[in-house]
Amino acid sequence: MAKxxxxxxxxxxxxxxxxxxxxxxxxxxxxAVYKLKEIDESEKLIKPGQIIIDLGxxxxxxxxxxxxxxxxxxxxxxxxxxxxxxxxxxxxIADVHFIQGDFREQRVLRQLEVLLEGRxxxxxxxxxxxxxxxxxxxxxxxxEHIIDLAVEFAQQHMKPSGALLVKCFNGQGYSQIVEKxxxxxxxxxxxxxxxxxxKSSEIFLLxxxxxNSV
Numbered sequence: 001m002a003k004x005x006x007x008x009x010x011x012x013x014x015x016x017x018x019x020x021x022x023x024x025x026x027x028x029x030x031x032a033v034y035k036l037k038e039i040d041e042s043e044k045l046i047k048p049g050q051i052i053i054d055l056g057x058x059x060x061x062x063x064x065x066x067x068x069x070x071x072x073x074x075x076x077x078x079x080x081x082x083x084x085x086x087x088x089x090x091x092x093i094a095d096v097h098f099i100q101g102d103f104r105e106q107r108v109l110r111q112l113e114v115l116l117e118g119r120x121x122x123x124x125x126x127x128x129x130x131x132x133x134x135x136x137x138x139x140x141x142x143x144e145h146i147i148d149l150a151v152e153f154a155q156q157h158m159k160p161s162g163a164l165l166v167k168c169f170n171g172q173g174y175s176q177i178v179e180k181x182x183x184x185x186x187x188x189x190x191x192x193x194x195x196x197x198x199k200s201s202e203i204f205l206l207x208x209x210x211x212n213s214v
Contacts, residue, residue, distance in 0.1 A: 051080060051119055052122065082095065083112060084098045099112060121158045147180075167203075
């Protein structure tokens with residue numbers, strides 16, 4: 001019974017969530033888009049001409065937002081390149097390349113290299129999060145591992161002047177993650193957008209300018 005009540009409460013909150021309503025109205029696939037939008041508007045992350053990688057892109061709202069920011073090229077299309085990567089399938093988005101698979105696998109990296117044509121990336125976005133178990137130490141370790149993967153990806157594929165935005169949880173292990181970011185990036189800031197729910201420990205870390213790129 002308790003689970004049913006929880007599900008009903010979640011459904012009620014979800015249906016009445018202003019960001020869910022706004023996403024439906026504006027044609028975005030998830031309310032998460034407004035987290036990126038707020039961070040982008042304050043940090044001016046997304047600009048025409050950029051190469052942008054969206055790690056853990058499904059269902060695609062962040063890729064949709066990036067695509068809208070790069071749109072307006074004469075004759076249609078976008079000024080730049082957007083590649084979404086996810087282990088789950090994603091419905092196609094105009095002008096967005098999607099590669100399904102684990103970005104640590106050679107097969108996926110080869111497909112990415114074909115699209116990049118030897119170029120380095122301007123911006124890496126990661127809204128990835130692990131399946132949470134409710135065990136704080138285990139969840140913290142999983143989150144840290146996912147962020148490590150995103151940082152490693154940025155080191156290998158990003159321009160030294162680029163930026164990495166990752167989802168994080170402000171709880172156990174958070175200070176260590178921030179310290180790691182400071183070791184890898186010259187400029188580090190944390191962001192708690194309004195679209196992140198108050199009761200959520202979700203926070204976003206932004207690293208700019210790599211200290212050491214491969």
